[in-house]
Structures are given as C-alpha cells and as structure tokens.
Amino acid sequence: MSKLKEKSLSTQVQRICCPNCGCSAAERYFLPEYRIIRTQCGTCDYLMVMGEGGKVIEAYAPGQDS
Numbered sequence: 768m769s770k771l772k773e774k775s776l777s778t779q780v781q782r783i784c785c786p787n788c789g790c791s792a793a794e795r796y797f798l799p800e801y802r803i804i805r806t807q808c809g810t811c812d813y814l815m816v817m818g819e820g821g822k823v824i825e826a827y828a829p830g831q832d833s
C-alpha cells in the first residue's frame with residue numbers, strides 16, 4: 768500500500784472587518800493553489816478576488832447607492 772502524500776497547500780480562512788459595510792462578518796480566503804485571495808462578506812454580499820501582486824480579478828461592492 769502506498770501512502771498518500773498529504774496536501775501541503777490548504778485554504779486558510781481569516782475573519783476580517785468588511786471594507787464595504789464595516790461589520791466584522793467578512794471572511795478572507797487564501798487559496799494558494801490558485802494564488803488568489805478571495806474576500807467576501809455575508810452581510811452585504813461584498814466580493815473581492817485578488818490575484819498575485821494584489822491585482823484585482825473580480826470585485827463587487829453592493830449598497831453604494833445614494
């Protein structure tokens with residue numbers, strides 16, 4: 768039987784303060800497999816996906832009316 772090599776690249780989650788609505792319910796996901804950082808907030812649906820060097824791949828910030 769061969770041993771399965773444990774995956775060293777794992778997703779890390781960090782709780783942060785949402786830059787859009789200001790609450791602390793946002794989460795930042797580090798995805799080393801894809802070399803991206805994904806920030807999302809469940810309260811206001813804020814979404815930000817950053818690639819290498821802080822390049823913004825996708826961003827969505829709701830509730831910016833008025």
Ligand SMILES: [Zn+2]
Binds near residue numbers: 788793808810
């Ligand atoms: Zn938010």
